[in-house]
Amino acid sequence: MFKTPKSRTAFIKTLATFAFILLPWLFAFIYVKYLKDDTQEHEISVTYSKSDNIQHVDHSKFEILKQKFESPQDVTEACLSCHNKTAEDIMNSSHWNWEKKDIMDGKEVVIGKKNLPNNFCIGIRSNEKLCSKCHAGYGWKDEHFNFSKSKNIDCLICHDNTGKYKKSSPGKPMQGSGLPEPDIDLSAIASHVGETTKENCGSCHFSGGGGNNVKHGDLESALTDKKISIRENAFATNEGIESQTQTGPVDVHMSVDGKNMNCTECHKTSHHNISGNMYTVSSSNENPVTCEQCHGASPHSQKILNTHYNTIACQTCHIPVYAKVNPTTVLWDWSTAGNQKKGSHSEEEGEMINDTQKIFHAKHGNMTKVKNAKPDYIWFNGNAHLHMFDDKITSDTVVMNKLYGSYEDHINPTDPLHPSKIYPVKIMRGKQPYDTENKTLIQPNNVGPKGSGAFWADFDKQKSFKIGMDSIGLPYSGKYDYINTESYWPLNHMVSSSENALSCKECHSRDGRLASLQGFYIPGRDRSNIVEYLGIILIIGSILGVLIHALIRFYSSKKK
Amino acid sequence: MKKQTYIYSSFERFWHWSQALLIFFLMLTGFEIHSSFELFGYENAVNWHNIASWTFLVLIIFAIFWHFTTGEWKQYRPSLKLVKEQFQYYVSGIFKGSPHPTHKTRYTKFNPLQRLIYLGLKLLVIPIQVITGFIYLSYLNPEHSITEGGLRTIAVFHTIGAFSLIAFVIAHIYLTTTGEKILTSIKAMITGWEVVDIDKKEEYLTNMRKAVENSTAGYYRINTEGKFVQVNNAWLLLYGYSNESEILGQHFSVTRTEDKVKDLKNIFDKVLTGKKVLAKHVVRKNKDGSLGYHILSANPIFENEKVIGMEGFIVDISSIEIDTLQMYNTVRSSSAGYYRINKDGYFEDVNDAWLKMYKCEDKNQVIGKHYSLSRKEEDMKELEEIVKHVMTGDIISGRIATRKCKDESQGKHLLSANPIYKKGEIVGMEGFIIDITE
Known part of the structure; x- marks a missing residue:
């Protein structure tokens, strides 16, 4: 094989050279294919200590709680007889006041459910009898409610550990206005009070907007459902991208099949001031709850994932889908409310088709509910502008809570403490009445007995609007129309297990989840069309040129 | 004249083929990141693209070092001479079977077009890819980002570089087939050897150097002080020295017996005046004191028209000298x-x-x-x-x-x-x- 010893050495030398070239690739291949263990679970490091479960106080032993309580206020008095500083804390809280001081556009404002419109039931004023079903107090039925009367505090709604305490809705024989249902055994409940459970919180926060999961989309009774187990359902992600199958707990933190954590384990509470904001009723990032408070700012084992933290909120990847179990309302069209179709029922609830359900209620109008919904994404820096009832309408669509933030803000944040990141949101779309003359949203009066003019009793829009507008002290011209509204609901719950988090491709693809966020470059999503066309022309040109050249060479050599 | 020549060293081939593999791999992973196709999976593509780019950077550093230490960078000195001819060869001459307009030798491995293209690759395209790549990476840490808000520009330049590289690779691979035979050039890049033209000047110099190194004639070089500054192996062998450190710096008088020193001094003085001395029959004194006979040539060494020393060859004739002596003695006795x-x-x-x-x-x-x-x-x-x-x-x-x-x-x-x-x-x-x- 070798003519001379010299060519033998040369051959061996060449062989060695190529071994040097190829061996690293071979090692890399073997490592990736056979040695690297992807299945090894990454340990999640969490700075978190679960509060001990030792019951410090057994309330059933207190004589004062063993009495027969005539009224819920009596229970409160009994509580306050020991917790004699707590009333002050409660009466400073937004759970009591339904408003708080906040900063909006640099100015101090007082905002809350008390004075803000929304695009579900629109507003609480003149409807307090029903709305105060979720008020941590007793007797708020109109503007005359005394917010400084401590015995009106409802301790039980948050501290009942029996699960039997329920507040009533208005109407005979019930009283509404935040009072409990009349047949409740207050004594039994009073002697079984304790730390707040997620059932307590959920009794209001799961059912905002008049039903389970209607408002938030990521907060609902499935999170406390003991029957919920590892679930499996496919949900469509991007078009063209395979459906992903979601397995694992509804929420890795909260749900019973997850860590079964209590709300207050994240929503740290001091003096009944509970941390966390919902930007439909808050305009700044005061006293927030963050993922980082337990997970830190670099929780991933892969650096490239940690560096995404600078631009991407944790929730964006880790909440790939919301309304995982029960549907949430995404559209509420009040314009058809009151339309009693002839020969048909006043309520029509369609089938759930492709995770979408159309509903018509004569009381509410048309609604659309969705399940396993893909979030929308926005740049958000923790500050918001909330539309108030007396704000003039200047556009076709009223944004109820404009969430501030942009890509530029991320690069050069105006507020360095709150640089923008991309967050997942549920967008709630509404069509609701407004005063075409005064250019303001209308507060209707929906709740009241027949003959009072309340819409849900008499279906008289003019009367309802007039009563409602009077209640908030704004003029009503008598002329109304319907206007599109939008509200943004940042998603923080229903965190999926890490293997269900968004894959790179979900955003790093031509029509990925972030397709609507423009003005900045995402690798894999964006490209310069000119460069792309010229590049393809260059490649095709090169190949054609080479082929033609080769053909001419071939034929001209054949001729010879 | 052509000759089988070792034109690509081991490192050069290692560098070339590693670079080729890395460019292919970066191309595949890069365009997957660009969403042009799916192959390894996006996450793998990103991670592997990063690893490959760091590897490439290390290779580039080694290659730069190699280019400068070996002087191979000179191969890439651009020249517009014959560019037109080379271009004409590719667009017409090659079809007619015309000879290559330029000669490939060990010292000019690349034709003028290749020089321009490779230089462009080394000074433009690859630096663009490396620099934009680094800025790209810096975007993962926006607080340390080099530029603000300009990822699009960076990414677009990175893409332009990538497309240019593809076009280069296509043309490069095709042009390897335009050698003597279809596979000649690729074979050369694998084995390092190719039949190429001989560069007469370089060849002459090499041959001369080798001639002096390998000759059985001894070579010496003496400075104006009469001290040895250089001798070859044959010289050492003839004088019986085991290595040159024993003789370098010594005066030439150590190579003669006392009575013969004067003869050499005469020769030396004559040469220092700029004259040449043809074959002289001399008797040397070896390291061990024994005598030997050789023919000596001597010529002045000029530098800037000034004599800076003497050099020449010695051819041993000891064996001939002894034969003659014996014959002489036979006749004599x-x-x-x-x-x-x-x-x-x-x-x-x-x-x-x-x-x-x-x-x-x-x-x-x-x-x-x-x-x-x-x-x-x-x-x-x-x-x-x-x-x-x-x-x-x-x-x-x-x-x-x-x-x-x-x-x-x-x-x-x-x-x-x-x-x-x-x-x-x-x-x-x-x-x-x-x-x-x-």
């Missing part, structure tokens, strides 16, 4: 008489036996005398006859002759005679006599 006369008939040399036979005491009594002194008048004619024949080229042997000794007595001997040639001409006669008196 022989019992046969030896004589030599020039063409005019005068004695040039005789040996001791001759003197004894002629009863002479001393050589000087004979040298320079005419041969007529060796005969009586009556025998003279015979000798004259012999001389006449030999001077025309005849060889005489076994002739009985009667000699006239110095004391006028006579003796008989057998005589041989043959002509002596020098440069083809007969310049004299020599021969032996064997005594047959009684």
Whole structure:
């Protein structure tokens, strides 16, 4: 094989050279294919200590709680007889006041459910009898409610550990206005009070907007459902991208099949001031709850994932889908409310088709509910502008809570403490009445007995609007129309297990989840069309040129 | 003239093929990140693209180092000379079977077009990819980001670089087929060897260098102080030194016995005046003190028209010298008489036996005398006859002759005679006599 010893050495030398070239690739291949263990679970490091479960106080032993309580206020008095500083804390809280001081556009404002419109039931004023079903107090039925009367505090709604305490809705024989249902055994409940459970919180926060999961989309009774187990359902992600199958707990933190954590384990509470904001009723990032408070700012084992933290909120990847179990309302069209179709029922609830359900209620109008919904994404820096009832309408669509933030803000944040990141949101779309003359949203009066003019009793829009507008002290011209509204609901719950988090491709693809966020470059999503066309022309040109050249060479050599 | 030549060193081939593989891999992973296709999975593509780019960077650093330490960077010096011809060759000449307009040699591996393209690759496209790649990476840490808000620009340039590389690779691979045969160039890049033109100048220099290194003639170089500054292996061998440190810096006088130093000094002084010395027959003193014979040449070394030293070769003739000596001694101590006369008939040399036979005491009594002194008048004619024949080229042997000794007595001997040639001409006669008196 070798003519001379010299060519033998040369051959061996060449062989060695190529071994040097190829061996690293071979090692890399073997490592990736056979040695690297992807299945090894990454340990999640969490700075978190679960509060001990030792019951410090057994309330059933207190004589004062063993009495027969005539009224819920009596229970409160009994509580306050020991917790004699707590009333002050409660009466400073937004759970009591339904408003708080906040900063909006640099100015101090007082905002809350008390004075803000929304695009579900629109507003609480003149409807307090029903709305105060979720008020941590007793007797708020109109503007005359005394917010400084401590015995009106409802301790039980948050501290009942029996699960039997329920507040009533208005109407005979019930009283509404935040009072409990009349047949409740207050004594039994009073002697079984304790730390707040997620059932307590959920009794209001799961059912905002008049039903389970209607408002938030990521907060609902499935999170406390003991029957919920590892679930499996496919949900469509991007078009063209395979459906992903979601397995694992509804929420890795909260749900019973997850860590079964209590709300207050994240929503740290001091003096009944509970941390966390919902930007439909808050305009700044005061006293927030963050993922980082337990997970830190670099929780991933892969650096490239940690560096995404600078631009991407944790929730964006880790909440790939919301309304995982029960549907949430995404559209509420009040314009058809009151339309009693002839020969048909006043309520029509369609089938759930492709995770979408159309509903018509004569009381509410048309609604659309969705399940396993893909979030929308926005740049958000923790500050918001909330539309108030007396704000003039200047556009076709009223944004109820404009969430501030942009890509530029991320690069050069105006507020360095709150640089923008991309967050997942549920967008709630509404069509609701407004005063075409005064250019303001209308507060209707929906709740009241027949003959009072309340819409849900008499279906008289003019009367309802007039009563409602009077209640908030704004003029009503008598002329109304319907206007599109939008509200943004940042998603923080229903965190999926890490293997269900968004894959790179979900955003790093031509029509990925972030397709609507423009003005900045995402690798894999964006490209310069000119460069792309010229590049393809260059490649095709090169190949054609080479082929033609080769053909001419071939034929001209054949001729010879 | 063409010759099988080692034109791509091991490192160059290692670098080339590793770079080729890395560029392919970066291309595949890069365009997957660009969402042009799916292959490894996006996450893998990103991670592997990063690893490959760091590897590439290390390779580039090594390659830069290699280019400068070996001087191979000179291969990429751009030149517009013959660019047109090279281009014309590719667009027409190649079809007609015209010869390549440029010659590929060990020292000009690349034609002018290649030089321009490769230089562009090294100074433009790859740096763009590396720099934009780094800025790209910096975007993962926006607080440390080099530019603000310009990822699009960076990414677009990175993409332009990538497309350029693809076009380069296509053309590059195709152009490898335009060598002597389709696979000639690729084979060369694999084995390192290719039949290429010889660069006459470089070849000459190499050959000269090798000639001096490998010659059996000794080479020396002496500075103006008369000290050795360079010798070759053959020189060391002849003088019996084991390595050059033993001789470098020494004065040339150590290479001669005391009586011969002056001769060398004369040669040295003459050379320092700018003259050349042709072959001189000299006796050297070896390291161990023994003597040796060699032919010496010497010439001045000029620098800026000034003599800065002397150099030359020595060719050993010790063995020839010894042969001659033995022969000389044989003749000298022989019992046969030896004589030599020039063409005019005068004695040039005789040996001791001759003197004894002629009863002479001393050589000087004979040298320079005419041969007529060796005969009586009556025998003279015979000798004259012999001389006449030999001077025309005849060889005489076994002739009985009667000699006239110095004391006028006579003796008989057998005589041989043959002509002596020098440069083809007969310049004299020599021969032996064997005594047959009684």
